[in-house]
Amino acid sequence: MSATVTRDDFFAPSIGRRLIYAGLIVYVVYAAATLGLSLERIERGIGYGARFLAGFFPPDFTKSDILPGLLESLQIAFLSSLFGTLLAIPVALVSARNLMPRVVSWSGRLIITFCRSFHPVIIAIIAVKAIGFGAAAGVVALTIASVGFVGKLLAEAIEEISEKQIEAVRATGASFMGVIVFGVIPQVVNRFIGFVAYETDANLRNSTMVGVVGAGGIGGTLFSAFQRFDYDFVAGIVICIIALVMVGEVLQLVVKRVFR
């Protein structure tokens, strides 16, 4: 067999890749066809969309239930972030494989996986069924989500700390808690604050959504405005939510800068 290779051979896709590309195209055509996603349907949809968007203007900020809804969302976000991150600390310490025996860290990981398995809205649906409509259900749902998220990140941060610093603290005769306080916490505290800021920002967004399933906050107001075809009010609410999320973003940046 000749060892010469032409330039074309280098860049020509392999048979396997060609098959994947071809399969992808076939599936897209099949999916669009079975969903009735024809050109005519898309054209009709754009027409609906234009009328829908026209209904947004001018946005209506005058209705009195925007402010209480927003404030409730804000409260849900802050309370769930506080409870969630506080609960995440012991869960993360227990889950860190470099601090705990395998059986213990494994059970910690199980808690984290459980908290992370479902979208916050799914947990909110369950929480509403479990403890009734209102902000309390929203706080519970977002707290569980926060434990999963912050717990996972913090556990990973703890697993990445320098063993040498831990060794030195152990060598002084420090107790396990002494090692945590002087060896582990100083190494992860800044990253933890970053996680808390990020999670608070995420909860601010999620807290506007749990209301859709009856777990309190501005989401409920938004949902009922939709059902009334009250689109100018919807626009007002959406703009307020965007403003709230942007404020959260700015707060997160400030916190990160201060604690760098």
Place this chain on the structure above:
Amino acid sequence: MSALSIRGLAKEYVRGKPVLRDVSLDVAAAGITAIIGPSGTGKSTLIRCINRLIDPTAGEILFEDQDLARLSGRALRLARRRIGMVFQEYNLVERLTVMENVLSGRLGYVSAWTAWRRTFPEADVARAFHLLERVGLADFARRRADELSGGQRQRVGIARALMQAPGLLLADEPTSSLDPKTSVEIMELMRDLAAESGVPVIVNIHQVDLARRFAGRMVGMSGGRIVYDGAPEGLGNAELKAIYGGESWLSP
């Protein structure tokens, strides 16, 4: 009377492949004992077995009327308080201040709650300031450890170890990451401070000349065994060849 007495110490990380084989060593209550030997010959393992950062496979380590090899839990922690350790890479907690690092030498004596609130006893804080002054870093108390140079960090490491009020000071290649001038300064500091506090020192060291200059006794290790134990003056080319092997590196 010896401060530390090691009897038949052995360590196998992997069964059947001993790193330390039947090491016995008596360390006097004062002075510097230098352990030399090629990399991987068990010097670090020996030192870490003494304060049980590594668990020995067999043997006794007698220190202050206890066999350290048999201790565990609280008894081990209480024994560790009496053994200071200085590390090759300083091992300071980088995000804590110099003062906090020095005070961490008291963690065996105060509760975690006290440590968390930083409410160390007055006497501890006063001693920490005194030690920082002695190592020449009094002005650095509030600086974060990761802002210091290597030599400064090792000074903090020495202050932290002495903060424990130890009955024995271990140093695992304390000068291997430092330039020659700083290495000498660190060795001088350890010698002087240990003499002041009446603490014997065991130091692992790669620089034979530095060891000769500061140690009253040299222990040469090879293949997990002690092959030389005696005065620095007795350490000639023949002995160095027995410790490190080869001879092309020796000065004629």
